[in-house]
Amino acid sequence: MNNKITFASAETCMIMDPIHSNSLGNVHGGELMKIMDNIAGIVCVKHTKGTVVTARVDEIEFHKPVHVGNIVTCTGQLAYVGTSSMQVMVNVVVDRLDESSDQEPALTAFFTMVHLVDGKPSKVPKLVINTKEEEELYKLGEKKYKEIKLKL
Ligand SMILES: CC(C)(COP(=O)(O)OP(=O)(O)OC[C@H]1O[C@@H](n2cnc3c(N)ncnc32)[C@H](O)[C@@H]1OP(=O)(O)O)[C@@H](O)C(=O)NCCC(=O)NCCS
Incomplete structure (x- = not known):
């Protein structure tokens, strides 16, 4: 993760066990989506210091x-x-613990999370942009937000 970006972020690391997979040893997509959903929620709880729900993936x-x-x-x-x-950008990379392979990007998605107070959508703190990297990220998130608004 780029350390010049101070917008809220979170990271988790897990080894995949048989409980996460089918009988052929492939990890279920839903298991990975659960990890992604959880990390998106943590990012937004850090930003709002409150309750958030997932509205869209x-x-x-x-x-x-x-x-x-x-x-x-x-x-x-x-x-x-x-x-x-x-708008939260979520990425999953996989390490196969095999000397011949590098870390590979496995999944990506944008999550829309909504801040709730007393069960109703409530204002979130604005982002303060300090760096070029933050400006680029913000523009990407804004583009996604506008695309989603057109679909609602
Ligand atoms: C998400 C939810 C709170 C939105 O409620 P709502 O009454 O439609 O809210 P509003 O129309 O006032 O919209 C509130 C915000 O959510 C966004 N939003 C609402 N529905 C959305 C959707 N389907 N996709 C993306 N964004 C959505 C709106 O764009 C708006 O964003 P803004 O305030 O930044 O402009 C409501 O649909 C809900 O509770 N859904 C179930 C959430 C859930 O159970 N998630 C799984 C478990 S965490």
Whole structure:
């Protein structure tokens, strides 16, 4: 994760066990989506210091399979905030613990999370942009937010 970006972020790392997989040793997509959803939630709880729910997951792409024994690292990065919603970019990379292979991107998605107070959408703190990297991330998140608004 880029350390010049100070927008809220979170990262977790897990080894995939048989409980996460089918009988052939392939990790279920839903297991990986659960990890991603959890990290997106943590990012937004850090930003709002409150309660958040998942409103949408956009264009989740499974680039590579994940197998039992692989280590997955999931990172979430706040990219943009609307009024009560937040765009979080979530990436999963996989380490196969095999000397011949490098860490590979496995999944990516944008999550829309909504801040709730008393069960209703509530304003989120604005983002303060300090660096060029943050500006680029913000523009990417804003583009995603606007695309989603057109679909609602
Ligand atoms: C998400 C939810 C709170 C939105 O409620 P709502 O009454 O439609 O809210 P509003 O129309 O006032 O919209 C609030 C914000 O959510 C965004 N939003 C609402 N539905 C959305 C959707 N389907 N996709 C993306 N964003 C959405 C709006 O764009 C708005 O963003 P903004 O404030 O930044 O402009 C409501 O649909 C809900 O509770 N859904 C179930 C959430 C859930 O159970 N998730 C799984 C467990 S965490």
